[in-house]
Every structure is written in structure tokens, then in C-alpha cells.
Amino acid sequence: MKPASFDYAVPRTVAEAVQALGDTDRTAQVLAGGQSLILEMHLQRIRPQLVVDINRIPELDGMRVDGDELRVGALVRHATFESADAVPGPLGTLLSRAVVNIAHPPIRSRGTMAGSFGWAHPASEWCAIGVALDATVEVTGPDGARSIPARDYFLGPYRTARRPQELITAVRLPLLGENTGVGFIEHRRTHFCFAQVAVAAALTVTDGVISDARIGLVNSADRPLRARAAEQALIGADFAPLPEGPRLPDDHPFARAGRAAAQEDAAPLAEPYADVEYKRQAIAVLVGRTLTEAATDLRSRLAPRQGGPR
Amino acid sequence: MERWTRREDERLLTGKGRYVADIHVPGCLDAAFVRSKVAHGSLRSVDCAAARDVPGVVGAWSAADLPDLPPVPYTLLARLSTEEAVAGREWPALVKDRVRYPGEALAVVLGEDRYRAEDGAAEVTAVVDPLPAVVTPSAALDDSVRLFDGLSNTALRGEAGAPIDPAVWQDAAAVVEATYRQQLLMPSPMECRTILAVPEGDRLTVWSGHQMPHRLRRELAALLGWSADRIRVVVPDTGGAFGSKSAAFPEFVVVAYLAVTLGRPVRWIEDRLESMLVATRGRGQDQTVRLAADAEGRLLAYELTINADVGAYPHLGVGLPMQTAWMAPGAYTTPHVHATLRSVLTNTMVTYPYRGAGRPEAAIAIERTMDLLARRLGVDPIELRRRNFIPPDAFPYDTPTGRRYDSGNYAAALDLALETVGYTEWRAEQARRRSDPDALPLGIGVSCYVERSGGEPGGLHEFGSLEVHEDGTVTARCGAAPSGQGHETVFPALVAKTLGIPEAQVRLVEGDTDEQPEGLGSFASRSAQVDGAMFQQTAGLLIEQARERAARLWDLPVDKVAWADGSVHTTSGDSAVLGLAELVKATGPLRVESRYEAGMAFPFGAHVAVTEVDPDLGTVNVLRLVAVDDCGVVLNPTVVHGQAYGSAVQGIGQALYEGMTFDADGVPHLASGFLDYLLPTYTEIPPIEIKDTCTPSPSTPLGAKGAGESGCIGTPAAIVNAVADALRIADPDLLQMPLTPDSVWRAARAPKHEEGVR
Amino acid sequence: MKITLTVNGTAHALDVEPRRLLADVLRDDLGLTGTHLGCEHGICGACSVLMDGEAVRACLVLAVQCDGRSIRTVEGLAGPDGEPHPLQRAFSAEHALQCGFCTPGFLMVAAGALDADPDLADKPDAIEGVVGSNICRCTGYEPIRRAIARAAREKRETTA
Numbered sequence A: 001m002k003p004a005s006f007d008y009a010v011p012r013t014v015a016e017a018v019q020a021l022g023d024t025d026r027t028a029q030v031l032a033g034g035q036s037l038i039l040e041m042h043l044q045r046i047r048p049q050l051v052v053d054i055n056r057i058p059e060l061d062g063m064r065v066d067g068d069e070l071r072v073g074a075l076v077r078h079a080t081f082e083s084a085d086a087v088p089g090p091l092g093t094l095l096s097r098a099v100v101n102i103a104h105p106p107i108r109s110r111g112t113m114a115g116s117f118g119w120a121h122p123a124s125e126w127c128a129i130g131v132a133l134d135a136t137v138e139v140t141g142p143d144g145a146r147s148i149p150a151r152d153y154f155l156g157p158y159r160t161a162r163r164p165q166e167l168i169t170a171v172r173l174p175l176l177g178e179n180t181g182v183g184f185i186e187h188r189r190t191h192f193c194f195a196q197v198a199v200a201a202a203l204t205v206t207d208g209v210i211s212d213a214r215i216g217l218v219n220s221a222d223r224p225l226r227a228r229a230a231e232q233a234l235i236g237a238d239f240a241p242l243p244e245g246p247r248l249p250d251d252h253p254f255a256r257a258g259r260a261a262a263q264e265d266a267a268p269l270a271e272p273y274a275d276v277e278y279k280r281q282a283i284a285v286l287v288g289r290t291l292t293e294a295a296t297d298l299r300s301r302l303a304p305r306q307g308g309p310r
Numbered sequence B: 001m002e003r004w005t006r007r008e009d010e011r012l013l014t015g016k017g018r019y020v021a022d023i024h025v026p027g028c029l030d031a032a033f034v035r036s037k038v039a040h041g042s043l044r045s046v047d048c049a050a051a052r053d054v055p056g057v058v059g060a061w062s063a064a065d066l067p068d069l070p071p072v073p074y075t076l077l078a079r080l081s082t083e084e085a086v087a088g089r090e091w092p093a094l095v096k097d098r099v100r101y102p103g104e105a106l107a108v109v110l111g112e113d114r115y116r117a118e119d120g121a122a123e124v125t126a127v128v129d130p131l132p133a134v135v136t137p138s139a140a141l142d143d144s145v146r147l148f149d150g151l152s153n154t155a156l157r158g159e160a161g162a163p164i165d166p167a168v169w170q171d172a173a174a175v176v177e178a179t180y181r182q183q184l185l186m187p188s189p190m191e192c193r194t195i196l197a198v199p200e201g202d203r204l205t206v207w208s209g210h211q212m213p214h215r216l217r218r219e220l221a222a223l224l225g226w227s228a229d230r231i232r233v234v235v236p237d238t239g240g241a242f243g244s245k246s247a248a249f250p251e252f253v254v255v256a257y258l259a260v261t262l263g264r265p266v267r268w269i270e271d272r273l274e275s276m277l278v279a280t281r282g283r284g285q286d287q288t289v290r291l292a293a294d295a296e297g298r299l300l301a302y303e304l305t306i307n308a309d310v311g312a313y314p315h316l317g318v319g320l321p322m323q324t325a326w327m328a329p330g331a332y333t334t335p336h337v338h339a340t341l342r343s344v345l346t347n348t349m350v351t352y353p354y355r356g357a358g359r360p361e362a363a364i365a366i367e368r369t370m371d372l373l374a375r376r377l378g379v380d381p382i383e384l385r386r387r388n389f390i391p392p393d394a395f396p397y398d399t400p401t402g403r404r405y406d407s408g409n410y411a412a413a414l415d416l417a418l419e420t421v422g423y424t425e426w427r428a429e430q431a432r433r434r435s436d437p438d439a440l441p442l443g444i445g446v447s448c449y450v451e452r453s454g455g456e457p458g459g460l461h462e463f464g465s466l467e468v469h470e471d472g473t474v475t476a477r478c479g480a481a482p483s484g485q486g487h488e489t490v491f492p493a494l495v496a497k498t499l500g501i502p503e504a505q506v507r508l509v510e511g512d513t514d515e516q517p518e519g520l521g522s523f524a525s526r527s528a529q530v531d532g533a534m535f536q537q538t539a540g541l542l543i544e545q546a547r548e549r550a551a552r553l554w555d556l557p558v559d560k561v562a563w564a565d566g567s568v569h570t571t572s573g574d575s576a577v578l579g580l581a582e583l584v585k586a587t588g589p590l591r592v593e594s595r596y597e598a599g600m601a602f603p604f605g606a607h608v609a610v611t612e613v614d615p616d617l618g619t620v621n622v623l624r625l626v627a628v629d630d631c632g633v634v635l636n637p638t639v640v641h642g643q644a645y646g647s648a649v650q651g652i653g654q655a656l657y658e659g660m661t662f663d664a665d666g667v668p669h670l671a672s673g674f675l676d677y678l679l680p681t682y683t684e685i686p687p688i689e690i691k692d693t694c695t696p697s698p699s700t701p702l703g704a705k706g707a708g709e710s711g712c713i714g715t716p717a718a719i720v721n722a723v724a725d726a727l728r729i730a731d732p733d734l735l736q737m738p739l740t741p742d743s744v745w746r747a748a749r750a751p752k753h754e755e756g757v758r
Numbered sequence C: 001m002k003i004t005l006t007v008n009g010t011a012h013a014l015d016v017e018p019r020r021l022l023a024d025v026l027r028d029d030l031g032l033t034g035t036h037l038g039c040e041h042g043i044c045g046a047c048s049v050l051m052d053g054e055a056v057r058a059c060l061v062l063a064v065q066c067d068g069r070s071i072r073t074v075e076g077l078a079g080p081d082g083e084p085h086p087l088q089r090a091f092s093a094e095h096a097l098q099c100g101f102c103t104p105g106f107l108m109v110a111a112g113a114l115d116a117d118p119d120l121a122d123k124p125d126a127i128e129g130v131v132g133s134n135i136c137r138c139t140g141y142e143p144i145r146r147a148i149a150r151a152a153r154e155k156r157e158t159t160a
Helices: A014-021 A037-042 A078-082 A089-099 A113-119 A125-133 A228-234 A253-265 A276-306 B007-013 B114-123 B166-171 B213-224 B250-262 B272-278 B321-326 B359-377 B381-388 B410-421 B423-434 B487-499 B527-554 B580-587 B637-657 B710-727 B741-749 C022-029 C086-093 C103-116 C124-131 C142-159
Strands: A007-009 A028-031 A050-053 A063-066 A069-073 A136-141 A144-149 A154-156 A167-174 A180-187 A197-206 A209-218 B029-035 B041-047 B057-062 B105-111 B125-130 B154-161 B174-185 B194-200 B203-208 B231-234 B266-269 B282-293 B299-311 B336-345 B442-450 B461-468 B474-478 B506-510 B561-564 B567-570 B577-579 B590-597 B604-614 B619-630 B688-692 C002-007 C010-015 C048-051 C054-057 C070-072
Touching: A007 A014, A014 A028, A014 A050, A014 A136, A014 A167, A028 A037, A069 A113, A078 A089, A089 A125, A089 A180, A089 A197, A089 A276, A113 A125, A113 A167, A125 A167, A125 A180, A125 A197, A125 A209, A180 A276, A197 A276, A209 A228, A209 A253, A209 A276, A228 A253, A253 A276, A276 B741, B007 B487, B007 C086, B007 C103, B029 B114, B029 B250, B029 B272, B041 B105, B057 B114, B057 B250, B105 B114, B105 B125, B105 B250, B154 B321, B166 B282, B166 B299, B174 B359, B174 B637, B194 B250, B203 B213, B203 B250, B213 B231, B213 B250, B250 B266, B282 B359, B299 B321, B299 B359, B321 B336, B321 B359, B359 B381, B359 B442, B359 B710, B381 B410, B381 B442, B410 B423, B410 B442, B410 B604, B410 B619, B410 B688, B423 B442, B442 B710, B461 B527, B461 B580, B474 B487, B474 B527, B487 B506, B487 B527, B527 B561, B527 B567, B527 B580, B527 B590, B577 B580, B580 B590, B604 B710, B619 B637, B619 B710, B619 B741, B637 B688, B637 B710, B637 C142, B710 B741, C010 C022, C022 C048, C048 C103, C054 C103, C086 C103, C086 C142, C103 C124, C103 C142, C124 C142
Parallel strands: A007 A050, A028 A050, B029 B266, B203 B231, B299 B336, B474 B506, B619 B688, C002 C070
Antiparallel strands: A063 A069, A069 A167, A136 A144, A136 A167, A180 A197, A197 A209, B029 B105, B041 B125, B057 B105, B154 B336, B174 B282, B194 B203, B194 B266, B282 B299, B442 B604, B461 B474, B461 B590, B561 B567, B567 B577, B604 B619, C002 C010, C048 C054, C048 C070
């Protein structure tokens, strides 16, 4: 399980990194957190000839709010998002609810959000949130910098629109307003495996009506997926009080959205212990539950402002 | 000493433990194996030439390059294999012409370190023409694909008990039938397998994380054609074993052979990906059962039919399923029990003992079926068990399958388990939830198991010795080889107590064939039962010798010399007293050798699980697990409870998480290692309570029975029964381990059994 | 490639191949074999060490990445006078180890958490996060949880 030999470059600037990646004679991999890359090298599924370690490029570190967007530098570690206060508003809540599903503390202290976008695993939590919220991936290559909308970025399992000579410098996520509630629920067999299915949801309510809905599906296709049919099923619906009991009635908008996500949006791939039929079931159930969580989150957000009990 | 609970702890907690991979031998070469990517195929060619040119590679060989490479040995110990089963079915240490399991070694590369060895292995090319693969006994049974040309895949047939008169089934008030799959499991000790072979003069020293050093010495000597005294096997710290580290594996054969041939130290430190492919598997049975009872719920007959998956070669475990047949009756007085089995070769790495080793398969089959029968009869599963337990006064009890249970009080264990879990309260909660459409279904499952410990006839003994030094300290030696059981703490304490000297004066040396010339090892939960009794006997012999020496010294009859608190003294009341140190100084070295033969013991217990099922997702949430074990007299409760807890977690693993699926070509989906094969992690662990009852074994002087395997044996059926109880499914075959969410979701949608019945 | 690694307070000048994992360099080049390799793909955590105070999988970090950084291994856990770390004592007291192979990894993840948070004793979730970071096949985890909680309490009492 030892990695095969490779050359190693430690650029100090983005320009140096791009120059290193521009060496087309050698297959190159960018090393940020390395928690997927080095794992895959152990498993002999990746054998790069050049590893470009970007950890010593100061300009890639740090996260900042830029207008109505959060800009997450390529070296920002997963663990940064464990506190809901690390990022303003409901986006901080969403990221904090998602991040605890990413492996465990020693992995989260190394792995990076941008790295997840670079790796593009279909079961990545960040990538599903990215497509749901219309994130933007910033890359810099020999021809300069460009921004790729998440919807155009993911091409398949581990396949993205990033060119081999390009370096991801940041991921930008739109901030969410206070009239948005968020939820994230992951379903997996044990704490130490990828999600069978997970769902990210953000519900925006204007004047008592759902005005926007964002639903991201994890491991529900060969790439991270935004559940547009499910979202459409919600927009314009009354933001009514949640029904009593843990189960949604079949005719509840959230349940309908779940069925739409499972049947129309998702294109699940069979895996050991989760065939397509089961995955569709799990997607339908989890979308309903995650929307419920988002609705509850929104009520708790609105309640203090309306002076009501939390 | 007081700072540390166990003597092992200080070095293991400070990074000073020494496992085989930690041993630095100058000039040692690392072995890496080139492994087949196909499960079954004809080997056309292997080309190692390019590998030999890789910097740092010292050599690369296929079977064709090593015509004298001996084959993998087989074992007759504990009837694990038989001459008939292995006849005509050679297991080459490197594939000669036929690949029979995925990962089977095609070539070996030795490098200056593991990196270089793997560099070389990557350059070896091989051509294998794939053949159809069969990976379950049911698929292999019809011989449409044969692993050995001209020979059936069925390598052994066996039975225990006598065939049951058809009239018994016809006349019974209730007969239930079911089929169960006991899935293949990976024992998964945290340290994979290891061997380091160091030639020195005309001897070979072998370091290995191993359970049976003397067996390894014997088998290596045989395959090298050497006398056993030329080989020393040393077992340093071992990072868990769970049954999986007691054989001479193909890679061991290659490493020992090359070390001797090259005259250089060679080691193989198995990595986790290799382990996933080629470490021995546990369990692996397709079972069908039939159980009959009269109208009062008295068991009439039980039939268990086993098609066992023994893997590609019958050498290590073809007879292992007999353990299931012998233990089929469980805790009950069923008058007619008949277990039959076929051990079937498949294109998987071989099946071999894994914690429980044949007994979980027996316990799960009978305990699941007891619940099925209870539902059929409309009686509480607890009540059904009580009506059929072997009563405490019926021991020793001869089962219809030929076992003689030594002692037991099965109802007492069950009572304690039910009281501890709060059975009545949980049944009330279950009733409440059944009337609440929004509540998650809750189930309660019990499993009353009987196991066997110590070993099988011919392997129930152990060797050891006590040596007194001039400073009065005592060195205890034995043939055992622990992998986490705390022998260094437990055995010296026992010896010290028996001799009446301070614990600190006794030191244990084990796992070294030069120190202890004969031995069996650590398996079958035998530490306390066999080794403990052996040390107690040896300490008695030491006392006798000390008295005899003192008698000669003092010119007294032996019966005038007594032993107390580590000293000999005269019974006449004069002041003559000699401590061990003085005695040795006065009379010379004192070393007592002994061999002790134990009887088989039959630990038992009752495990109760409470589970909650999310029927929409199929997830199972274990709310509570109570494990009551009875392993007779316990020498060290901390050690025994610690093992019981860990064992229960492995039982949870079998019930809910651990298992492997195969692709269309018969290769297991394990390429992502522990991301594919899911061991329980802390997050999955429910509140577990361990308790015990104590029914001493009459077959050893200490009264100890084996401990440590109880959870693997008792826990799985408790959990499966709890899930079946929660879902009230009519068809038990729908629930097969591991109870993954998809399978539970499907079971939850299936028809329920009739209302009004539990 | 030439690097400098400070391990348990001692600086080491090393020349290592870029592909060598931190775990292998610690074990083979520096003889610190207390760091164990259990899975070599980042799952089991037996190889966990502290890198600049933070727990990392030493099998998922290249040694060259650690140039100029400070590494702490299980060998550096005890005090300068050899006094055992509270975690070491607590693991023994709670019988939180059997075969001991995974133990150094658990100790180091716990040590990192304990150093980072003096109030760890009051945060059962954080302790559970530590126990839930690694795999143990012997103990069933609960004794490890108890041991970390015990050490956290003890540490708070001695620093209070």
C-alpha cells in the first residue's frame, strides 16, 4: 500500500503552483489536505508523477465574506466550519450541520472544502451543498483565472471542468438570508463510511409562502445533484405549520418533494447494500425529513424576531 | 506495579510495545506479493524480469522459479482438516497453474524495504485466463464449476446426531422451518499478519504475531525438512488475533523458504489491502433448520443442514463446521437433534476460526428458530426457552450430537439478563408503541447460548514450567501466546497466590519455543481453563518438590515438612523455616515441568437486546444490550469483562455491519478496505451491560471455563430476534445478517405475522 | 529531499523520498515504533500523531509535508521525568487497552483534544468525537471513553 515514486513541488505562490501544474509531461495531483489523495495513493488507484503541495501558499488560506458571498480559500480546513458562528447566517448553520458528517476530527483538521470540490466524489457533502446553492469554483491556470459555476463544474464521478493545469484557489458560496431555514441529514451504515444518501436543504419563505427552495442530493447520481424538480414542487406552497408526529402525510408538500427528488431528479447508482430502489426510497424519506428540519430551523430563526417562544 | 492495572500496560501505553513490524534486523528484506486480480482462472505465465531490474529489488520469483518451494501445510488439529479432504488438492504457496481465490499469490518480490518491494511487484506481469467463479456454497454445490478438476467441490461431509424419524415431524403440533445465511466475516485484528524469519547458523528464528508458536515451528520444520529444534518461534506483542493467527499461511511458507534459501532475514508485514483479500475469513454457512414442538411447547426434534463455505482449499478449516453440528442443540433438552453438513470449496480465501468459530453459527440458528417457534405457538419466547432448558440437575448432560456439557444453570443466566434489562418494562413500552401509529417499532430479542471452550480432544492440554531462582523469584513458562488477554498479569498472580508469595516475585515467559520446548497455544478461550489450571497444578508440584528437598535437608520425613507463604517449615513447631531463595541456594536449581490436560468446558449465557427500527429507512438502533455470561470461576474480572464487552461489540458487528458482497466475477467489494468492510465504531455502540453468573466447571480444579468469545456467540441472535420482534415479520428468511438498512427496509414492508401473537 | 522534523522536542535533519509517509519515517528512520500502521488508508487511526498540536493520521501525511513542523508521538507523551501522562494512567486504570495496537493512536488523538480544550471534561460530545475517531477491535470503546473522561477530569482538577 506504499505510494509509488513521484516528484514533489512546494510552490510558495499561486503562480508557482500553476507553473508546476503546467508541466504536461507528468501527471500531476494537487496536495491540499491530502485526506483523499493520499488515501487513494495507498489504495493504488492514483499514481501521480508529480505532487504539488499547496500548503505553503499563504494567499490560499483564509475565508472572508465578500459582498453577499462567502469566499473559502483553498486551504481552509473542514474543521473551520464546525462552529455555526464561523460563517454568518443560515449558511453557517448549514455548513456546521454538514461538516460533522465528514469523517472525524483528525480528518477534518486536514481536509479542505476546496479539496472536496477538486476530488468531486459523488458522496461529498460539500459538493452537494455547492450545486444546491449555486456555488462558484475559482480556478487559476496558465491562461489566468476563471470562475466555474457549480452547475457546470461537476461532470461525473471524480470528473470536473477543472483543467489539469488549473489550480482551485477558492470556492464561493452565496450567503443565506435570515428568512431561510436550513437542514442537512446524512444516512450511512456506520460512522466510518461514505453516505448512502444525504440531503442538504435550504427553504426561503417570503410572506408565508415558500419563495425559494434549494435541495442538494449526496450520492444520488454519478455526481452531486441539485433536485430541481423537488424544488419546483415546493415553490409557491404555503409555509404551513408542520404536521404532528414524525411522519409526513403523503400529500404534504415536503413528502411530494421527496418523491419528486427520488423519481425525477435522482439517478442513483447501485452500490453494495444499496440498490437503486432502496436509494430512491432513502432519497424520498431524507428529502422529506431534511425539509422538515429546515422548516424547524426557519421557525426558530423567525421566532425571536416575532417575540414568540423558541 | 500499582500504577498499572496490567503488567502489559506500561510498555503498550508508552510506545515501548514490540510487535513484529517494530523489530529491526539489519539487512532484513521486505516481501511483497503479486496477487491475482481474478477469483478463478488458469495461470498462463508470470514474468518477473522487469521487477528484478527495479532499484532496491533483491529478487522476484514465481512458482516456476522455485520448483522446491513447499506447499502450504494442512492441520489435523481439532479435526480442522482431514487427510481425505486434502488428498489431490495441493495448496501451492505460489500459484502454479490455477488461481482459486482472488488475491492468491502469483509471485513474490523481495526489496530492501517495503516501498522497493512494492515497486518491484508493480512490474511483474501475469496472464491469467479467467474461469467462472463460485463464491457461495450454494453456488458451488452442483459442481458445474469445479475448483479441482476431476474432484467434487464438496470436500467433506459430516453429521452429528441420528436421522430423525419422519413421524416426529408429522405428529408434532408445530413445525417451523427457515434458512439462514451466516455471512463471511473478516476477523480484522488491528495488526495484520506478520512473519520475520532470521537465519542464524544452522537455525532459523521466526518472529510472528501468532497464537500457536509450537505449531508454527512444527509446520515450518516439516516443510523445510528440518528437525524442530533448529527453529525457534518467538511471539512478541501481538495486535489481536481472534482466531485468525494460528496457521502457517502461504506467505509464511514463502518467507521462511526464501530466508533459508538466501541466508538472509526476510519479513512479510501484511498490509490491510492484502488482509482484505487474503486473510482468513470466519463463518460462511448456508443453513436450513427445522424445529418441532408439541402443543405444550416442548421441543421434539431439531434438524440443522449446513452447506459450509470453506474457501478454495480444505487445508485449514474444512472440518470447522463440525463444531456447529456438535453444538447444534444449544441449551435445550430436545430429544432428537440431527445436524448434517457439507463443506464446500468456493473461490474465496479459506474460512478459518474467527472468535466463536462454529459456535455462533450454531447458537444463531437455534436461537432464531426458537423465536420463530414461539411466534408460531403464540407463547412468549422466554417461556418457550424456560420450558426446554436443560435443568441444572441434569449435568453432566449428553447431547444427541455427542457433546457432554459439564455444568450449567441456563435459567439463572436468563433471569439475571431479563431483570437487568427490565424485560417487563420494555414489553410494556413495546405494547404502548404498537398502539401509537407514530412510534417507531421496538423489539426485544433474547439469545441463550452454550459454547465449548478449551479445545477438542487431543488438544485440551498445555505445557508449562515454574523455575525458582536464587533470589527467590519465580519464572513461569507456558506454551500460550497471547494477543491482548493479559497473561502476564493473570498467570503470575495465580502462581503467586498458589505459592503464597508476592505477585511481583513471579514473572511470565511465553511465546518462545526455546524457552518452553512444548506447547499448544492460545485458542478456544483456553487461557484460564487450561493454562490457569496447568499453572495451579505446576505450583502444587513445585511445593511438593520443595517439601521433599527440605525433608532431605533436614533429614525428616516429607510429611513432617509443610508449606506456607512461600516457605517450607517443619510441622513440629521448631523454628526451621526456609524461603524459596534459601532452599534453592541450599539445594540447587529448582525447575518443575508439567503438562496438564483439561476437560472440555461449556460456558453459557443469555444476551438480551432491545432495538428500535426506522421502517422507512431500515436503520436499526440498538437501545440496550445486556450480556450475562457464565464462564465458571473468573480469575480476573477486569480482564474477563473487558473481553466480554469487546466480544459483544464484534457480535453487533456481525448482526448489523460486517459482511462482504462480490462483483460478477467473484471478487469481493473490499478494494476500499475499511470503507467497504465496516467494523463497528464508537458511534454505533449502544449502552451495554455485562454481568455474570458463576457455575463452576467440575472438569478443572480452578472451576474456570473459557471466556472471551461469548459476545460473538450470544449477541448476534439477540439483535436479529429483536429486529424480527419489532417488525413482526412472518418470513424469517427476510432477515439475513448483516441487517443492513436496505434489507431491513424490505423486511419491514413484508407481510406481518398474525396479530395477537408476539 | 532534505527536511527537518522536530519530534518530541528533538530536531532531526533527514533526507527522505517525497513518497515516504510520516508514519514510515517515524518508525523506520527515527526508530519510533510506538506509532503503528493499522490500515494505511487513514481509517483506523492507529498511526495518529500530533502535528503542531493537532491530531493527524501519520499515514495520510507525507514526511516532506512536515518539514519544519513539530511532531509529537506516543513516545513523547510522558513527562520529562518519565512521569506518565494522565491519559496513560487513565487508560490503564479503565482497562482501555487489550492488545495495545490501536492504543497509541487513541492516546494521541485524545492528547490533542485535551491540550486544545482544558474544559474537555465538561464536553461529553467532544470526548465521544475523540473516541469516534479511531478503530479498536478489542475493547468495544467504552473503556476508552471512560479513560479519556477520567484523564480530562484529572487534568482539570490539577490545573484548577
